[in-house]
Amino acid sequence: MPAASRLRTPLAGALLGLLLFLLPVLLLQERSYVLIDDNLDVELTIPYLLTRHHVALDYRASTVLAPIMNGLPRNALRPGLSATVLLFGLLEPLPAYWVQQLLVRLLGLLGLYALLRRHFLPAPAQRRLVAGLALGWAVLPAYTMYGLTVLGQPWLLLAFLNLRRGPARWTDWAILAAFPLWSMFVFVGPFALAAGAALLLLDWARGRGVAWRAAAGLALLTTSYLVVEYPMFYSLLVAKQFTPHRLEFDLSRLGAPGLRAGLLSAGRYFFMGQYHASQFFRGAGLLALAVAGWALWNRRAERGPLLELLTGLAGLALFCGFYPQFVELVQDRLPLLRAFNLSRFHFLTPLLWFVVLALSLRVVPAGRLRAGLVALQLLIGLGMNTEWTNNLRELAGRPRPTDPNYAAYVAPALFAQVQQRIRQQTGLPPAAYRVACLGLPPAVAQLNGFYTLDSYQNNYPIEYKHRFRPLIAGELAKSAALRTYFDAWGNRCYLFSAELGKNFRVGARPPRVVQDFAFDAAAFRRLGGRYVVSAARLATPARSGLVPRGEFGARTAYWHLYLYEAPPKS
Structure with a gap:
């Protein structure tokens, strides 16, 4: 096929659309916006620190990641056999993040294109339709730090359906073996395996026999996950290195109780999904289903799978909505x-x-209506992708005040001032003292080379949570909401202030002052702490057992920082 002709193919158009989607990032570079909540405030630091401290593949029980929580057990963190860890080992955090996003979205586009062309929309005349849907899939809001966990699922389903239907190719086996190298087991592994097993059981119940190749594929996927996630399985099930803080989770205390709350939650799951797993309005799918409804009424063979899918989606929404009560x-x-x-x-x-x-x-006739439904899905994905919309605002010179770009958020020059002040006063490098943060995520300090006692972690020793609590017990006593947030969940093992509430991003403007910070400086010192880096000024630091050591600002930084020391009692 001539080169000019290849560029006119629908797939080439979708690939060009994806490049245009990522163009704002190329133009903004350091000023680009990176999704902050549950992403820049936690996920970027882990692969970066694992590689910079040379413990990515060190699974010994004694190995810790020193900058986090006074030495977080290495095996509490993501595995080293990961494409994400490899990228962060080769590149600095921001380039690694955007390269990962490009690759994940590209593979997501190609995966959905291959899946639809092979199993759902195989006709040559449907290529434009498939390319449009693939682009709509690739631009969805997604936590690409999870790798292929969500956007890479089409490859997983393609390989499974190929093995189930036959004949299979070696690439199907390779996909199943490789998928764990770039996905998060705790988010997708058990659930994809359970869904595949359920489909095979349904085939058997309907008298179609068992697709043994597909069953072997699930076994291969399981084996690969066991190899990749060896540190987690070994530390929790064999060596029992530590007791996870997650055993104190109490989801019933975190959500609203009752039938109404469960139904509202189920409705959100059904119509919007959950934000970690790509939250977007399911309106295009429902509208397409309504448009196709009359034609499907007389086509039982095509109506059946759709009804089964909708029933399954409704059942999952109800299960997720009422899960805390369950x-x-x-x-x-x-x-x-x-x-x-x-x-x-x-x-x-x-x-x-x-x-x-x-x-x-x-079953919708080709034409403007069908193209309009694909365009609607594309617009929904773009409109709900906050990284994309915030980067457009950044390019237009109208950023949201509460959503700083990467350079302003990480603010390396500002944190370098803090480090230099401590070095001038004590002569100590960052590894020789420990800090905790108030009003800003500890991940920001970690990215700037500080060693923090606090952190946002999905898995850490429960013993550490119990040792940390006395630091903030006074503030937890003031706020039932914060007390529940820490005691019944605790992933954010932070310094809390009842006056700040759950505002963990206190910007320089407007300035904030905490009038009464009930902080246990003695417990802080016993845990190894020395400095508190705060984004809010403490009105009476002496009452908290703290001494002011400096105030720091920078025109381009999102933060205005205050440094306090907890000196030992003489």
Whole structure:
């Protein structure tokens, strides 16, 4: 095929659309916006620190990651056999993040294109439709720090369906073996395996026999996850290195109780999904289904799979919506349900909704209506992708005041001032003292070379949580909301202030003053702490056992910082 002709193919157009989607990042570079919540405030630091401290592949029970929580057990963190860790080992955090995003979205586009062309929309005349859907999939809001966990699922489903239907190719086996190298087991592994097993059982119940190749594929996927996630399985199940803080989770205390709350939550899961697993309005799929409804009424063979999918999606939404109430009933008898979140089946629903959309569009006549439905899905994905919309605002010179770009958020020059002040006063490098942060995520300090006692972690020793609590017990006593937030969850093992509430991003403007900070400086010192880096000024630091050591600002930084020391009692 001539080069000019190849550029006119629908797939080439979709690839060009993806490049245009990522163009703002190339133009902004350091000034680009990176999703902050549950992402820049936690996820970017881990692979970066694992590689910079040379412990990515060190799975010994004694190995710790020193900059986090006074030495967080290495095996509490993501595995070293990971494409994400490799990228962060080769590049600095921001380039690594955007290269990962480019690759994940590119593979997501190609994966959905291959899946739809092979199994759902195979006709040559449907290539434009498939390319449009693939681009709509690739631009969805997604936590790409999770690798292929969500956007890479089409490859997983493609390989499984190929093995189930036959004949299979070596590439199908390779996909199943490689998928764990770039995905998060706790978010997708058990749930994809359970869904695949359920489909095979359904085939058997309907008299179609067992697709042994597909069953072997699931076994291969399981084996690969066991190899990749060896540190987690070994530390929790064999060596029992530490007791996870997750065993104190109490989801029933974190959510609103009752039938109404469960139904509202189920409705959000059904119509919007969950933000970690790509949150977008399912309107295009529902509208396409409504448009196709009359034609599907007389086509039982095509109506059946759609009804089954919708029933499954509705059932999953109800299960996820009422999951906290369910856990409340059984958590005392099954403590592991506190630690392992079964509601993460919702990570499978974005792809299932795209299958619903594709199957519905298959019976909608080609033309403006069908193209309009694909365009609607594309616009929904773009409009709900906050990274993309915030980067457009950054380019237009109208950024949101509460959503700083990467350079302003990480603010290396500002944190370098803090480090230099401490070095001038003590002569100590960052590894020789420990800090904790108030009003800003500890991940920012960690990215700037500080060693922090506080952190945002999905898994850490419960013993450390208990040792940290006395530092903030006075503030927790003031606020029932913060007390529940820490005691019933505790992933954010932070310095809390009842006056700041859950504002963990206190910007320089407007300046904030904490009038009364009930901080246990003695407990802080016993844990190894020396300095508090605060984004809010303390009105009476002496009452907290702290001494002011400096104030720092920078025109381009999001933060205005105050440094306090907890000196030992003489």
